[in-house]
Amino acid sequence: RDVYLGVGSGTHAEQTGKVMIEFEKVLLKEKPDLVVVVGDVNSTLAAALAAVKLHISAAHVEAGLRSYDRTMPEEINRLLTDQISDYLFTPSRDADENLKREGVPQEKIFFVGNVMVDSLLFNKARADQSQIFAQLKLAEEGYALLTLHRPSNVDEKHSLTNIMSAITEISESIPVVFPAHPRTRKKLREFNLDPHATVIASPDVIGAWQPQSQSSILITPPLSYLDFLKLEMYAKFVMTDSGGIQEETTVLNVPCLTLRDTTERPITITQGTNVLVGNSPRKIIEEA
Structure with a gap:
């Protein structure tokens, strides 16, 4: 219980x-x-x-x-x-x-x-039934996925500004879907970085988003496991500072740009799809 x-x-x-x-x-x-x-x-x-x-x-x-x-x-x-x-x-x-x-x-x-990989494989078919593509008006490999929550990236204005400037430039070539951690969302507002996002979606208006041909960033509320897994499965590439997502993208064979200088999961680099890019705008943009 x-x-x-x-x-x-x-x-x-x-x-x-x-x-x-x-x-x-x-x-x-x-x-x-x-x-x-x-x-x-x-x-x-x-x-x-x-x-x-x-x-x-x-x-x-x-x-x-x-x-x-x-x-x-x-x-x-x-x-x-x-x-x-x-x-x-x-x-x-x-x-x-x-x-x-x-x-x-x-x-x-x-x-x-890896029990996280076990969970992913067990739920992959269920995630495929998610309606998140219809809600966000997305197509397979027609978007990039972003997650961001670590204090070293989110709590320091310089770091968060660097990352969001890179994301904004990337979004001019491909829409970026960004399910935002509540603390990250708070810091975006505090540092006046919201203008970098063309659309800020709340739970009640998420279905109203219309992806733009240029500079499209969608900040969504946190998503369910199955909705997020489907977004991971079909993303063109993923940008993250999460440890677990590094492993999930490797199993899914989806390119991953890790917004950190170190990783506790080196196997995702030596045998997987992961690249460490830190929070350097130049390196993030080059690898994307």
């Missing part, structure tokens, strides 16, 4: 602390033998910490990924969660090697593959 902890937005410390407090109550009531945590968000670390402090074993799904960039909050969460977990379920062989180099015993490491 689902348990809602009632923890919303806040600083990293606030979120981590509140999840620990509320999740500890669940653990004391349910008395589980094992807690399974997934990914690299604040709740991943918080739940693992709460468990091991009560002498409950923890298992980390998506263990061993490393960007080697400790300015990323997710990197701190990954490192600490892996150090305190009893079972480390890795998505790739390079993740195994990362853990071994950090002194994790071999008997704790289990290469299981």
Whole structure:
């Protein structure tokens, strides 16, 4: 059954602390033998910490990924969660090697593959039935897809201005669909970057968008998993600072421009469709 902890937005410390407090109550009531945590968000670390402090074993799904960039909050969460977990379920062989180099015993490491890819393949046929193309008046490979949410890109005006200037130039050649994270949307307004978008769609008017032949950017509300997956599947290319989308585009064989200087998923570069472009307008435009 689902348990809602009632923890919303806040600083990293606030979120981590509140999840620990509320999740500890669940653990004391349910008395589980094992807690399974997934990914690299604040709740991943918080739940693992709460468990091991009560002498409950923890298992980390998506263990061993490393960007080697400790300015990323997710990197701190990954490192600490892996150090305190009893079972480390890795998505790739390079993740195994990362853990071994950090002194994790071999008997704790289990290469299981990528559950996000499993989910994608399981839901691909359902995503194909999505009506998002009709709603946005799009055609296969007739648009680029953009996501943007990392603090280093969104919270600094210079970085966000650089990225949006590149996106604006790209949009003169191909429409750009941009499902915007709420914090990103807030920063676009705060930095007066909304004029870079020719159309800002709210949930009630999204179907009224008419793509233009020149300089077309559509900022939409966050989309459902299946709607977004369909957009990923048929995009000409994807621009993102998300880790998971790097993997999804590789599996879908869709070109991906990652708006970061590092990645915890190097296999998407060595064996996939991913290119690191940072937030340099010149490099973004060249690779697009």
